[in-house]
Amino acid sequence: MYLPMITDITIKMSLPKERYPDPKKFDEKLYNNLTFLPNNITLDIHFIQKHINPQAKDWSIPRESIIRGMQANMFTIKVLDDKNETTSYMAKRIVPRELPEKASEEIWKEFVQSVRKEIDFYSDVVKPEHQNIRCLFPKVYYSDGTPKQLDSSPQETSFIIVMEDLCENYYQSPFMNDLQAESVMKCLAKLHAHYWNIDPCMERGGFWVLERRLKRNEIENAEETWSKFLERFPEVNNLDPEIKNIGRQIKERSRELDEFVSAGACTRIHGDAKGWNMFFSKEGSDVLLIDMQWTGKGHPLQDVAYSLTTTLSGDGLNRMEKHLNTYVENLKFELDKKNISINTDDLRNSFDKVWMDYARMIVTGLWKNLNKKSIEKNKSKVGPSMINRSMEHVIFITNRLARLLHV
Template sequence: MSPEIFVKRSLAAKSVVRAEVIQSLWSGYGEIVRYQVSGAQDNLTSVIVKSIRLDQVMAHPRGWQSDLSHQRKQISYQVEARWYRHWAPRLLDAARVAECYAVQESDTEILLLLEDLDTSGFSHRHHQLTWSACLPVLDWLASFHSTFISTGMANNDERVDDKGLWARGSYWHLETRPDEWQAMAEGELKRQASVIDETLRKANFQTLIHGDAKVANFCFSASGSEVAAVDFQYTGQGIGVQDVAYFLGSCLEEVSLTDHFAFLLEHYFAELTRCLVAQGESPDFASKVEAEWRSLFELAWADFHRFILGWSPDHIKNTPFSQMMTERALASLRTS
């Protein structure tokens, strides 16, 4: 089915016009396109279609194309479709995402019909932030993580992988990146990679994580006080500080990160506690979650740094701050 017909049928629209390509998907798997519509339900005038070709096998920009890579990308788009269908409706307003109007899936194609966040007041994008501009995103993450805090608990019957999400959230976790691990230079981080991975996996308090919470995946209001998130291809089980570490590393300059990361982490945990208590959890429960996740923050940072050192060791994200956090994590393992 063509995207135009998909939009027309889904919204009972009189006319559908392809307006602009917003973005081509990584490795050529498809595109994100804005469509102008008229005579549609709810008086919609603009919508977004994310169009994915599951049978595409394109060259990876950094040369990492393989059957495993292709399979990972295929699954990631199926995960995103299931996220919007089954999980996104559970979110509170504080963790704003695009409304999903329709999903079309076949063996070779996925079409997602989404709210145009630009027309809903989230038209600003950033690649770098000041420390204070990080606060609304940390609030979003706290709300998101608190909503799903019991999903991965041992006493919960609801398994995320049975509901269409990744059993392990994030695109860099060790099990899904054996080639990148193999490419790492020999050293302590490579030797301890499985220990770090297992420690994160066995944390008592699990939740859903966004899995790709870089600043580019957040849409900001004009004032910067409100945000909405996009791109849920790697959403699955994990611990909240995996998202927090990845987000902070994606948006702050080295000096700002060094000066403010401790305060930003405090802000995240304060908001997480507020959200947990507001949804009926006890202050004692919130305190236990914070204690565990705070103790794992440096390991979560080192886990992503491990991926970078295998995937692209000369990448801009291989920073002195990341090296410092990784050394702290390794030091904690030496004394444990």
């Protein structure tokens, strides 16, 4: 066993009743386990001196710093150096035994594979050829996980990433204003341009790739799922006559949309570029990306459609096209540096189909259990994006999808 302190925990492989941990409840057992790292390594002063700060003389983990999520637990490491100055570092801890339940062992395996992707990404991005995009990510001091052969037994795995603490000059938010959205578009353009014409054999990124969702029977049950959604939100059903047909139409077009996105997959995408996976600078002119678990080959507009839909404020949704134009202009600028030309009109015109592909995931999966009570609960939780915490987003997405499917 690689994490002996949690061998007594029994995992029930049933559907979770509560997807996100209650932020009001403190997990004492989790707090006591934070110093146990993968592969029988202990988080102590010797570890800190070796991997984080050679001048460290004392350290602590503030109880109030723990942030529990559905996919990981985060906490702060405070380090006192020999000049009596204190520096904070952020740790991302992924231990399946400590996380909310998932529906099946297969889903756990897929999750662990995504964590492995992030560990591998941080190992790769430090190579000299990627120097010009390191500014898009926090500095990572240490990342490690249990041996890869254990990935087939998810409950035996564990992972840790220690990075710089950005809290003094940056912050996280489930939504972004127009200035922040412009920064995100520029950041994504730089990332995509760097990896343009990526190895076509790379595995596709993004958690809503159709083949990854078929095992959940989301497309098979799309009409029933959508019908039940409309029962929970009758006011949505009254917005447009075509809204009642969304389940059937998205089911009929799911393969077409996925193939369109796949055909345009030419770069590395972040794959989960929502507000909680970004650090916004307090002055609004900069953004850093975290959580690379779903990175991989993809259509560049996947990140654009996803970030704008999940993270624009409610009153900013109608300016989505403006932000799309910012992205395209900056992508062209970055690619011109590499003497790569693109047809910007074709790229802009592909946005709606890429957006519908992500919307397919929303209406068949992410909204499967959404209701008005959960929207209110999600407003106080770390993790849920605006599509699960804002009625403005529910109405905007539903209207836009009905209109595009009907065209």
